[in-house]
Amino acid sequence: MPEKVVVIGAGPVGSLAALYAAVRGHDVEVYEFRPDLRDPETVPLNFAKSINLALSERGINSLRQTGLKDLTNAVLGETFPMHGRMIHTRKQGQNVREPQLYDARGKSLLAMDRTVLNKTLLDHLESLPNVHLFFNHKLVGADFKNHTAWLEHHTPSSSSPTETEIKFDLLIGADGAHSAVRYHLMKFVPMSYQQEYIDKLWCQFHIPPTASGGFRLPPNYLHIWPQDNAMFIALPNLDQTFTATLFLARSDFAQLDASSTVVEYFAQKFPGVVPDLITEDALRTQYATNQHLPLISIKCSPYHFGAAGVIVGDAAHAMVPFYGQGMNAGLEDVRVLFDFLDKHPHDRAAALREYSQQRTPDAQTINDLALRNYQEMATDVKKPMYLLRKWIEETLDLYVPGAGWATQYSRVTFSNMRYSEVREAEQRQARILNLVVGLAVVSLVGSGFWFARAGGVQRVERGFWKSVCWAARGMNGIVRG
Amino acid sequence: MPEKVVVIGAGPVGSLAALYAAVRGHDVEVYEFRPDLRDPETVPLNFAKSINLALSERGINSLRQTGLKDLTNAVLGETFPMHGRMIHTRKQGQNVREPQLYDARGKSLLAMDRTVLNKTLLDHLESLPNVHLFFNHKLVGADFKNHTAWLEHHTPSSSSPTETEIKFDLLIGADGAHSAVRYHLMKFVPMSYQQEYIDKLWCQFHIPPTASGGFRLPPNYLHIWPQDNAMFIALPNLDQTFTATLFLARSDFAQLDASSTVVEYFAQKFPGVVPDLITEDALRTQYATNQHLPLISIKCSPYHFGAAGVIVGDAAHAMVPFYGQGMNAGLEDVRVLFDFLDKHPHDRAAALREYSQQRTPDAQTINDLALRNYQEMATDVKKPMYLLRKWIEETLDLYVPGAGWATQYSRVTFSNMRYSEVREAEQRQARILNLVVGLAVVSLVGSGFWFARAGGVQRVERGFWKSVCWAARGMNGIVRG
Incomplete structure (x- = not known):
């Protein structure tokens, strides 16, 4: 049975949520506080010429899961691949550029203009008969018990806004870090909140x-x-x-x-x-x-009230931009939310509850990782130890197949693994890496032993490989254990 | 030069802020979202018959510092002293009541009805020519750069509210845990916020x-x-x-x-x-x-924007009720705020900045102590170790004069020491108390030594006191050190 789904916020995350609801046959209304950004007279967000995103697997996968191939292809056609970082420093008076590939298997980030992504999604939404878009509409109140919301319509011609009352089955708040939906949701649910x-x-x-x-x-x-x-x-x-x-x-x-x-x-x-x-x-x-x-960093919990309201994207977990995951996590929210709604077709309250429960730790993890990643981008990328560890992890990924090895960056950026599981895998790998270093020392000591015993270079070489072999066997046992 | 001071919220803290501004000759306007609680038709806050407060030194001192003796006496006349806690338990099938005095010197908490306190303050405010009270006025917007605020007036007779625009030199937000002033302040200052x-x-x-x-x-x-x-x-x-x-x-x-x-x-x-x-x-x-x-617990920082706006009371630091300090801390905010305004008569921005800087750690301290005090009230008060420590601290307070000894409870409740300094003093005392226990052991061992050496009871007694004396001298050195 089609339901009335109201989405507050027509940014990329809100637009995608509307698409997910629309392809499931619901009656969808989208209300956006700002004017339509496709209107040439609209002043762009934040007054900057453009805002660039790094679209990666989670975002792309969430687009793909709409089932709308043309849309996904249209979005991908507007992207520009970035295979890696280029680090610019000055060494001994010379300007130096050093590339670092993102992924051992050649995966890339996709640079994209936020406005272009948003326009593409809005154009598609507008072509659907069961979607209605309303711009210049400001949410001024929401009663989640009675499934009612109030919006003010600001028209350029008239100075005083007109207020309308709407009903909804489900209201999705995708209205950004300073979310009005979250503000009203807080009156209905005891929310932990941190900014x-x-x-x-x-x-x-x-x-x-x-x-x-x-x-x-x-x-x-x-x-x-x-x-x-x-x-x-x-x-x-x-x-x-x-x-x-x-x-x-x-x-x-x-x-x-x-x-x-x-x-x-x-x-x-x-x-x-x-x-x-x-x-x-x-x-x-x-x-x-x-x-x-x-730059604001926001954590809160829970994300929903009963069967009536839920927040996604920056409204739920605005994060700093240093992992390039803010938008990707927001788009992934939509996929995860609708996975739970599909799982409980007759119990929306259960779906929203499970969404909140699963998504809160994941969002808080990427929030923390994003805060820490400033350090990686601004300092670590210059350091030999960072590069060594990256090299070891990527080498293990390529040459110890089946061990499921990967860098944290690769799992965050190029997989759909839950963020909280990425962190657990990362912590497990860190323990193992410490062991690897220990075993490397054993290998070297082993080589020394053969050298001391026999003297000849050939023997040392053979001894070294024997030690490495022994170490690798130990490693394999640990990784599989 | 008189300035226009606007106070949002006419609860006890807002009313006191208005009084402080009024006695300094400013033009004061107070806007309250709710109807006048002195109107017999007004439904009381929270729908409960009454809300009881425990007024203590910080609250009383803040009233006293208005200089309005009649007002302070009128408030104190409506209080009921509580000398201590009465602990109700069941022991061996019997209902047991055990009193615990709050203070070694007989100081008391003053129980008081929140509504009575509020009415007394409002009555006094209304008698002042430079104060204007407005009820049923909801703050809907504030521009702290342009010193402008917007309020909606809700009248019972008319369904649609009327909006008014007001100007102010200083806007004080005393509008409680769900403060609208704080909400608007956040748009002007990057505020850390936690609830x-x-x-x-x-x-x-x-x-x-x-x-x-x-x-x-x-x-x-x-x-x-x-x-x-x-x-x-x-x-x-x-x-x-x-x-x-x-x-x-x-x-x-x-x-x-x-x-x-x-x-x-x-x-x-x-x-x-x-x-x-x-x-x-x-x-x-x-x-x-x-x-x-x-029960909500709120921390934020800073509390002000420029020279234009500041929040006090629950709006700045709503806390759980287990230390009985929420209201007292709110009233103390007002005293501290006006101390800084008096200190910088020609630089309100500096006054608000210093207020924020000093008050933030103090408020966060009492906020933490209040969270922890549930444990003291619901569990510790039953335990012999708690009572022993209370007894030791109070005995030291009475019999080691000049050492400035006191229980944390006594400093929080019966002094005007900064909350953050209370915590520091408490941590210092905890270190010393551990030493006291050590010295007590030394005393007992000393007694044993005299006993072993001489045998007679009189000698043991003398030896015990010698050891205690030695221990006390050591203590005194540490306390003064």
Whole structure:
């Protein structure tokens, strides 16, 4: 029996939720606070030229599970693959670029413009007869016991908004970090809630194409200038431009503002950016014009009330952007939510309860991992130990088949494994890796023993491999154990 | 120069803030969402007959610092002193009542009806020419950059509210745990915010006077039935009644609801309550009628934006009721806030900043202590070790003058020491107490030594006192050190 599903928020996550409900035959209404972003007069979100996403397996899989192949292909057609990171540093006075592939098996992140993804989803939604889109509608109240919500319609022509009352079977809140749905849900369910602003702000920059219309940097990479307390990154766009972001502590931004030395700062910290990618004037103008925006991290529990309301995406778990998972986790929320709704076709309360129970620890895990990943992006990527561990893990993945070895990054980005299970697998691997190091030492000592006993190089070589073989057998036992 | 101070919320904390602003000559406007609680038709807060507070030093001192002696006396005249706790347990089949005094020097908590306190403050506010009170006004928006707020006036006669825009120099949010001021403040300042519902609900009961009009329990006590996971308490009222509260885990409430065995439960857990204090019928009726309400714990930071807005009381730090400090801390907020405003008469931004900086750790401390104090009230008060430590600390307080010794409870309840300093002093004392125990052992060993050496009882006695003396000298050195 078709039900009335109301979605608050027509961003990518809300649009996908509406699609999932629509393909199941429900009557769907989507209410968005902002004007339609497909309208050329609409000021883009956050006033920046574009916001780039890194679409990866969880997001793509969630699109795929709509069953709408054309839509998935349309989205994928608008992406640009990034095979790895390109680390920009200065070594002995030279600007150095070092690529690091994301995945031992060649999987890629897909750079995409948030607006393009959103438009593609909205266009598809609008073509469905059982979906109605309403823009400029602000949620001002919700009664989850009586399945009623109130919305204010703001029209540009009239100064006073008109209020409408609507009924719903299920209301899905996909209205972002400052969610109004969550605010009203809190009045019906005792919700644990935590929000924290980290001590980094971000500011966006635009890197134009070269005079001949090409990319100014190797395009298939996510470019990083890691400077510990500061970080500059650049993601490619289809139009040969890059969208770049500066991350900096609040106090460092304040200092730059006061001293007007942003060009000197970039020259010192981020080699090869000024004037090769951005002119001094453009840098100054964009730094002054583009907002310095905060980063919020949100955890809450539960995500639902009874059979009536549920929150997804940033409304439930806004996270910092350092793992590139915010959008992917939000799209995955929709898939997981509808998996549970499909599992309990006649008991929506059970579906929402199980969704909350399963999704809360997963979302909190990726939230924590995202907070920690700043360290990986801004510091660790420069360190030999990090690269060594990455190499060992990838080598084990490739050459110890069946052990199910993978880097945490690969599991988060290129699999659909539950985030909480990724963390458990990672912790298990860390214990084993410590053992591997121990066994490597044993191998070397073993080689020394053969050398001391027999002297000859051939013998040492044979002894070394014997020791390695012994170590590998031990490893295999541990991994399978 | 008088400024326009707008206070949102006319509860006790908001009313006191308005008084502090008024006695400094400012133009004060107070907006309250609810109807005037002095109106006999107003339904009381939370639908319970009354809510009892334990007024203590911080609250009283904050009233006193208004300089309005008549007001302070009027409030104190409506209080009922509680010298200690009365612990109700069952031992060897007998109902046992054991008193525990709150303070070695005889200081008392003052039980008071929240509504009476609120009415007294409102009556006084209304008599001042520079204060205007507005009830049934809901804050719907606030722009702290432009010092503007919007309020909806709900009148019983008209169904659609009217909206008014007001200007302010300073807006003080005293609008409780679900503060609208805080909600709007969050849009202007990156606020860390945390809310948590503990796993206890509370339900209120009314204990009537005896047939001859007397108290059914010794009146000068806060009565506690400590049952670890459950707790029942009763506070005296001036009209010879008691206001009692049951605290119970959510799941235990659900079990009682389902099994309809509340009378049996009380008979088993809380000796002497049914039918001596409440009849079986009254217990059943009140359990069914009075709401089972949640307990929220809130921490946030900072409390202000620029020179324009600040939050106080539950809006800033709602806490669980187990230390009896929620209201006292809220009233103290007002005193501390105006201390800083007096300190910086020409720089309100500095005053609010320093207020936030000083008050945040203090509020978070009492918030934590309140969470932990459930354990003290529901479990520890029954334990000999707890009583021994209380006795040692109080004895040291009385007989080691100058050492500044006191129990944590006494410092929280009967002093104006900053909460964060109370915790530091407590931690210092805990270290010393461990030493005291060590020295006591030394004393006993010393006695044994004298006994072994000389044999006679007189010698042992002298030896014991010599050892104690030695120990006490060591103690004194440590305490002063």
